[in-house]
Amino acid sequence: MSAVTREQFDAVMVPNYAPGKIIPVRGKGSRIWDQAEREYIDFAGGIAVSALGHAHPKLVAALTEQGQKLWHLSNVMTNEPAIELAQKLTELTFADKVYFCNSGAEANEAALKLARRHAYLNVGPEKHEIISTLQSFHGRTLFTVSVGGQAKYKEGFEPTPGGISHVPYNDLDAMAAAISDKTAAVIIEPIQGEGGITPAVEGYLQGLRELCDQHGALLIFDEIQSGVGRTGSLYAYQRYGVTPDILTTAKALGGGFPIGAMLTTDAVAPSLGFGTHGSTYGGNPLACSVSLAVLDVLTNDGVLDGVAAKSKRYFDGLKRINEQYKVFKDIRGMGLLIGCELIDERKGQAKDLNALALEEGLLCLVAGPDVLRLAPALNIPDADIDEGLARLEKAVARFVG
Incomplete structure (x- = not known):
């Protein structure tokens, strides 16, 4: 077979993606190599997925061991890794019950369906409204793009599901004006990811908790991107000290192997009774075995303590770069989810800086048109951080030059 090329992607793939011009072929830790054996430092982490880097030996061992035993059963049978993982997640969080799926969008879909059904069963069909925030992102299914607060993701797919409204993020007054006894749920990212890496301000999440309690609405935390150690706690809600009714998690939960989960309480879980929702692959033994290894490394090998x-x-390194080149108007985030917002004169150019970083041997991300996003492995060596920042500085110098 002839060598695979980047041009073949455009020939055979649906054009909904525009991947970078290189094709990575292997990775180790926080470094990857392309087809030409050129090395790159990874500050992208597969969009906050590869929380322990590439080819972590304990994850490889878990996948290999389970792969020789049992791959798939579907939900007509349970399996030991799924039960063990659910038990571990309930021990480590507020949750009493867990639902497994394959992705963040699926986890949010389940959470939103649960919220509506819970309101339907306990109050009636009139209590169905969902409130989200502007600039939020909750997935790509029709329901989740409708709940997400970015109109561009809905364009061309209307009519979308109704009963959904959006208010500005970090604005308690706006939420108080929008919420009512018809509200089934409020869904929020403790740190807005795709919207620009914007953390919740002090008191915001607590205020949402109180508003939801006043109106009998469920509070959903979308921790797809902020969860699984990204902020230095296993989940961001633990740093904020505010407990949701439902939490969604995916991305880093499998360290690169597809898995998602919805976590909730004994008070809410019964509303998603037998036959109301499902997933053929959700909770498969391979994914759950790898996820167990991820949680083990995070909690027992000191990774969380080092974030x-x-x-x-x-x-510190980003501020030093900015002191010299004055290209960022804001550097923000929490833990190892970091957003560098470009100055107004450079609005819309985050993708250009990202492309220059790739040329310098560094993988980064964007979060909207104006923000360079970093979401590296939580165990990235300090030497890789320093070298990656040096490569970023070269890209910045070219960007402003």
């Missing part, structure tokens, strides 16, 4: 110091190393 704060690595975060400071990033912020």
